[in-house]
Amino acid sequence: MKVLVAPSLLAADFAALGEAVSMAERGGADLLHVDVMDGHFVPNITIGPPVVRSLKRVARVPLDVHLMIEEPDRYLEAFVQAGAARISVHAEVLPHLHRTLQVIKGLGIKAGVAINPSTPVSAIEEVASDVDHVLVMCVNPGFGGQTFIPRSESKVRAVRALLDAAGSDAPIEVDGGIDATTAARIVRAGARILVAGSAIFGARDPSAAVQELRASAEAGLDS
Numbered sequence: 482m483k484v485l486v487a488p489s490l491l492a493a494d495f496a497a498l499g500e501a502v503s504m505a506e507r508g509g510a511d512l513l514h515v516d517v518m519d520g521h522f523v524p525n526i527t528i529g530p531p532v533v534r535s536l537k538r539v540a541r542v543p544l545d546v547h548l549m550i551e552e553p554d555r556y557l558e559a560f561v562q563a564g565a566a567r568i569s570v571h572a573e574v575l576p577h578l579h580r581t582l583q584v585i586k587g588l589g590i591k592a593g594v595a596i597n598p599s600t601p602v603s604a605i606e607e608v609a610s611d612v613d614h615v616l617v618m619c620v621n622p623g624f625g626g627q628t629f630i631p632r633s634e635s636k637v638r639a640v641r642a643l644l645d646a647a648g649s650d651a652p653i654e655v656d657g658g659i660d661a662t663t664a665a666r667i668v669r670a671g672a673r674i675l676v677a678g679s680a681i682f683g684a685r686d687p688s689a690a691v692q693e694l695r696a697s698a699e700a701g702l703d704s
C-alpha cells in the first residue's frame with residue numbers, strides 16, 4: 482500500500498477550518514485527521530460531533546476521527562452520524578475493546594485501535610485480526626507540536642510483526658511529531674498512514690507541506 486497523508490486539523494486555525502480543509506486537499510491529503518479530546522483522558526479539550534458534521538459538509542476526503550476520550554462508547558453513533566469514515570479508540574480506556582471495535586464496524590465505518598507511548602503492543606494482541614488499522618502514538622496525546630519519541634520506531638515494527646502474524650494487512654497509522662525528518666524513518670519501520678499537524682498547518686504553505694511530507698515518506702518506502 483502507498484503512504485497516506487492525514488493532516489491533523491488540531492494545528493489549523495479553528496476560525497478558518499474550511500480554508501484549512503481546502504489547503505490540505507489542494508496538497509493531496511488522503512484523509513483529514515480530527516482530534517477529539519475530553520479534558521479527562523487527556524488534559525486538553527477540543528471539539529465534538531457538531532464540528533465533525535460541519536467538516537463533513539466541506540471535505541472531499543474521508544474524516545479520520547481520533548477519540549482521546551474516556552467513554553468513547555457513548556459517542557460512537559454521534560460521530561458516525563456526523564460523518565466520520567474511520568474512528569480510532571484508545572485501548573487504555575476500553576475494558577471491552579473487542580466489543581467497541583465490533584460496534585464501530587457495525588455502524589458501517591472503519592475501526593482502529595490507538596495506543597499511547599507507554600502502552601505495550603501486547604495490549605492489542607487479542608484484537609489484531611479485528612482492527613482495520615492501528616494508531617501508534619509517537620507522543621503522549623493531548624497537544625500538537627510535541628517531539629517525536631524515538632522508541633516509536635521499534636514499536637511500529639513490533640505492531641507490524643503482530644499484525645502479520647495474525648494474517649492482517651491492516652495499516653499502521655502514526656501520530657505525533659511527524660515531519661519531513663521523522664516520516665521516512667517511521668515509514669521504513671512499517672507505518673503507512675502519517676498524521677501531521679504542526680508540520681502542515683504550521684508551515685507557511687500547508688498545501689506544499691503535504692506534498693513535502695509525502696515525498697519524504699515515499700523516500701522511506703523506497704529505502
Ligand code: DX5
Pocket residue numbers: 489490491492514516547620621622623624625626627656657658659676677678679680
Ligand atoms: C496529539 C494528536 C495529534 C496532533 C499531532 O494528541 O493526537 O493528532 O495533532 O500534532 P503534531 O503533528 O503537531 O505532533
Ligand code: ZN
Pocket residue numbers: 489514515516547656676
Ligand atoms: Zn490524533
